Every structure is written in structure tokens, then in C-alpha cells.
Amino acid sequence: MGRRSTEGLxxxxxxxxxxRARHHLRTAVLLTGDWHTAExxxxxxxxxxxxxxxxxxxxxxxxSYLRRMLINTHRSWWRTRWRREAPVASIPDRAGEADGQDRxxxxxxxxxxxxxxxxxxxxxxxxxxxxxxxxxxxxDLLGCSVGTVKTHTHRGIRRLRELLGAELVPEAPGPxxxxxxxxxxxxxxxxx
Amino acid sequence: MSQDPGRGPEHAVRALLEAxxxxxxxxxxxxxxxxxxxxxxxxLVPSLATLGVVGVLAVAVAAAxxxxxxxxxxxRVAAAATRTAQEGYRVHLTTSKSTASHxxxxxxxxxxxxxxRTGRLVGEDGGPESRYVGDVVYRxxxxxxIGRLPGDPKRACPWIAQERGxxxxxxxxxxxxxxxxxxxxxxxxxxxxxxxxxxxxxxSGDGWVGLRYSFKLTDRLWRITGTVDVDNxxxxxxxxxxxRSTDTANGLAATVHAAVQFWDFGVRxxxxxxxxxxxxxxxxxxxxxRERERFSKATRR
Numbered sequence: 201m202g203r204r205s206t207e208g209l210x211x212x213x214x215x216x217x218x219x220r221a222r223h224h225l226r227t228a229v230l231l232t233g234d235w236h237t238a239e240x241x242x243x244x245x246x247x248x249x250x251x252x253x254x255x256x257x258x259x260x261x262x263x264s265y266l267r268r269m270l271i272n273t274h275r276s277w278w279r280t281r282w283r284r285e286a287p288v289a290s291i292p293d294r295a296g297e298a299d300g301q302d303r304x305x306x307x308x309x310x311x312x313x314x315x316x317x318x319x320x321x322x323x324x325x326x327x328x329x330x331x332x333x334x335x336x337x338x339x340d341l342l343g344c345s346v347g348t349v350k351t352h353t354h355r356g357i358r359r360l361r362e363l364l365g366a367e368l369v370p371e372a373p374g375p376x377x378x379x380x381x382x383x384x385x386x387x388x389x390x391x392x
Numbered sequence: 393m394s395q396d397p398g399r400g401p402e403h404a405v406r407a408l409l410e411a412x413x414x415x416x417x418x419x420x421x422x423x424x425x426x427x428x429x430x431x432x433x434x435x436l437v438p439s440l441a442t443l444g445v446v447g448v449l450a451v452a453v454a455a456a457x458x459x460x461x462x463x464x465x466x467x468r469v470a471a472a473a474t475r476t477a478q479e480g481y482r483v484h485l486t487t488s489k490s491t492a493s494h495x496x497x498x499x500x501x502x503x504x505x506x507x508x509r510t511g512r513l514v515g516e517d518g519g520p521e522s523r524y525v526g527d528v529v530y531r532x533x534x535x536x537x538i539g540r541l542p543g544d545p546k547r548a549c550p551w552i553a554q555e556r557g558x559x560x561x562x563x564x565x566x567x568x569x570x571x572x573x574x575x576x577x578x579x580x581x582x583x584x585x586x587x588x589x590x591x592x593x594x595x596s597g598d599g600w601v602g603l604r605y606s607f608k609l610t611d612r613l614w615r616i617t618g619t620v621d622v623d624n625x626x627x628x629x630x631x632x633x634x635x636r637s638t639d640t641a642n643g644l645a646a647t648v649h650a651a652v653q654f655w656d657f658g659v660r661x662x663x664x665x666x667x668x669x670x671x672x673x674x675x676x677x678x679x680x681x682r683e684r685e686r687f688s689k690a691t692r693r
Contacts (some may be wrong), residue, residue: 217423226413226424235416246426310412329402330409355402369404
């Protein structure tokens with residue numbers, strides 16, 4: 201890669217942060233459970249990324265690099281209990297369905313449910329269904345096997361169903377229905 | 393947040409995760425904060441080379457904390473306790489202890505040199521003196537008790553030696569005064585391993601400002617709660633502790649309050665063990681119990 205000027209690197213980094221930091225902040229809040237800690241986590245990782253930015257090959261996807269740092273740093277915090285998590289035994293009454301005026305209450309309820317999951321289950325669900333990563337990549341990030349990812353996914357969904365109810369986390373449809381659903385056009389997830 | 397059950401749990405989880413991360417603060421300037429943290433870290437790194445071995449651990453924690461943002465309360469307190477426990481310091485100690493049948497209180501001043509593992513505490517108003525040398529603490533026996541202590545009724549030793557530490561059954565040794573909190577190094581060790589550390593707000597004293605933290609520590613027999621003041625240089629300035637014994641089954645329930653103030657960091661004063669001929673070993677709790685039983689039988693006759 202050609203040598204880039206300091207100003208150019210700074211501008212590249214700033215552009216990356218403006219473009220992608222919000223998405224990673226959302227990932228972080230799903231991992232940590234609150235926005236304050238999520239911001240701390242993302243800032244911590246962005247500082248590391250900023251330091252590494254001049255050495256990053258242009259072929260390296262900074263999103264992947266940052267995502268790995270988020271997972272590892274959060275795991276490190278969790279292990280050392282720097283950010284003490286206080287899982288709740290039960291979830292408070294969730295906001296009413298279609299309550300568009302209280303988005304925060306809904307989000308908080310779901311984050312509390314995520315907080316009850318084990319850290320591994322939570323990370324697995326976030327990486328699989330928010331980051332849309334394939335199981336092999338999740339396994340690589342978490343340092344486990346694909347089979348373990350499947351197990352965490354299954355148990356994590358089951359636990360969410362117990363906490364939030366089958367209305368919000370329904371049982372898996374039968375294989376026939378699943379096939380029909382998957383064949384429908386325009387049903388893919390719009391991630392923007 | 394309605395879901396179409398026909399689309400299965402995975403789709404539902406996707407929607408839930410979207411909803412759970414869609415209420416964030418709208419005006420977060422992450423880039424500004426990242427640059428600020430980066431500059432702080434770069435400013436700190438050169439100073440590492442100028443520090444001695446003693447401060448390295450605490451500074452390493454501080455440096456790491458700078459990279460990772462504001463260090464958590466537990467890490468700040470642990471780093472402060474570590475740093476303080478490695479430097480020389482003077483202390484002022486106020487203690488009170490209450491059991492079902494006794495109540496004591498007193499104050500002492502002292503100086504500790506962790507590098508040499510020595511220390512001295514002298515009770516104010518003519519109170520007892522303790523000298524800490526290595527793993528042994530020597531306690532001067534009050535004149536009125538010389539020759540009358542359980543386990544040593546005849547030798548009349550002016551000093552009693554015992555292992556430094558915090559033996560179980562300490563409540564039975566109350567004849568020697570309040571021992572539970574008479575070792576600031578031990579207190580710092582407790583603080584270092586304390587849990588549930590919470591920042592409580594600002595704190596200040598003579599020539600320093602800092603923050604106050606609350607903490608808790610429990611083990612099989614004891615429950616310790618308290619606050620610790622850490623100055624802006626990362627040193628412990630004040631400890632307020634309440635130690636409660638939960639050993640009610642053996643009649644050892646006691647509550648000890650202690651306030652320890654630290655200052656004059658880096659001070660070094662020599663502390664010598666008393667002459668060997670003036671020192672007796674502390675009798676074991678079993679020996680003291682036998683002595684008390686013998687004394688009790690003798691007085692009933």
C-alpha cells in the first residue's frame with residue numbers, strides 16, 4: 201500500500217467513524233445492555249483502531265477489525281467484571297405491542313432479556329442476527345466450534361422466548377412453511 | 393414490534409435486536425471522544441519511563457485505564473491500594489470495638505515502610521505500642537497486665553510476639569486491645585481485593601483532593617464494609633471500615649470500626665524488634681482457653 205499522509209489517514213478514519221460508528225454502537229449496546237457502557241466500549245475500540253489505522257492494509261476490512269475488537273474487549277471486561285452485569289431474574293412488563301410512542305421501553309425490555317442470557321449466548325445472537333454473520337465467522341470470532349454456535353443460538357432463542365413470550369419469539373415454523381416463506385420474493389432483511 | 397409467527401424465531405430475533413438498538417442517544421460525537429482519549433494516552437506514555445519499579449504496577453493500571461477510558465471504580469481503588477501498600481507512609485488510626493460484653497476505643501499514630509516490611513504504631517495518650525517486623529508483630533504489654541496475661545502468668549514479658557495477620561478467634565484476644573484493625577497493610581490488602589466498589593463522590597483533605605468509593609468484602613467469618621478516599625495521585629488517603637464478625641456460633645461476634653488516614657508518603661523510619669530476652673510468644677487460642685478454664689475453676693473454689 202502506498203504511504204498515505206497523516207491528514208489523509210485522519211480523514212479516512214473520520215469518514216469511517218461517521219459512516220460506521222453508529223452501527224457498531226448498536227452492536228455494542230446489544231452486547232453490554234446500556235448505552236453508556238456501549239459508548240465506552242466503542243470508544244475504547246476506536247482508539248485502538250485509530251492507533252492501528254496507519255498500519256491497516258487497504259485490503260483489511262475495518263468493520264471486521266473493529267467487530268473483533270468489540271467482542272474481545274467486551275469479553276475482557278466481562279471476565280474481569282469491570283462492567284458488572286446484573287442479570288435480572290425476570291423481565292418487567294414489556295411495553296404494549298405496537299406502542300410506537302415508547303420505543304425506548306421496548307428496547308430496554310429486550311436489552312434486559314438479552315442481559316439474562318449468558319455472555320456467549322448473547323454474543324452469538326447479536327453476531328448471527330444483528331451483524332448477519334454466518335455461523336463459521338461467529339465461531340471464529342468467539343473462538344469456538346460451529347456446533348457450539350448452533351447450540352448457543354438454539355438455547356439463546358429458547359431463553360428469549362421464555363423471557364419475552366412466544367408471541368414475540370415464536371416457535372420455528374414447520375419445514376413446509378419455512379420453505380414457502382423462503383421462496384417469497386422481497387422477504388430478505390433490509391439492512392440499509 | 394408485532395411479529396409474523398410464520399416467519400420463524402430467527403426473523404423475530406432479528407427484529408427484536410433491531411428494536412433493542414434503535415433508541416440510542418442521537419448526538420453522540422464518538423470521533424471527538426476518540427481523539428481526546430488518544431491524545432491523553434500519548435501524553436501519558438513518556439512519563440512511564442521516569443517512574444521507578446515501585447510505582448509501575450499502579451501506573452500500568454492507570455495507563456491501561458486511560459486507553460480503555462475512565463477506569464472502573466474497582467480498578468482505581470485496587471491500583472491505589474497497591475500503590476499505597478508499596479510506599480512508606482504515616483498513619484493515624486482510630487478504632488472502636490464492641491462485643492456483647494466489652495467495648496474498646498482508642499487512637500494511634502504510626503509509620504510503615506512496606507519495602508522493609510516494618511512498621512510501628514503507638515497509642516496516643518500512653519496507649520500500647522506495636523512493632524511490625526517481617527511476619528511478626530511485637531506488642532508491648534501494658535504495665536498493669538504484665539504477668540497477668542493468660543498463658544504467661546509468671547514470666548512477666550514486656551513484649552508479646554505473634555504472627556502478623558488476622559487469625560481467627562481474634563475476639564478472644566481483646567486483652568491486648570484492639571487488634572483487628574491495627575495493621576494498615578492488612579487493611580490495604582482488604583481494600584485491594586474488595587468487591588462491589590462504587591464511586592460515591594468527591595473527597596478532600598489537607599492538601600489533597602480525590603474521590604470516595606464504597607466497597608464490601610466478606611469471607612467465612614467476617615464482613616467488611618467501608619469507604620476509601622483516593623487522591624488524584626492515585627494513593628489511598630483515608631479508609632473508614634466496619635468489620636463485623638459473623639461467628640456467633642462460637643460467641644465471637646464483634647463489630648470493629650476503624651478510620652485510617654494516610655499521609656507523608658515515601659517516609660522511612662527504622663523500626664527494630666525488641667530485645668529477644670523481653671519477648672514471649674503469643675499463646676495459642678487453645679492455651680489461652682485452657683488457662684481461662686483453669687482460672688475459672690480456681691476462682692469457684
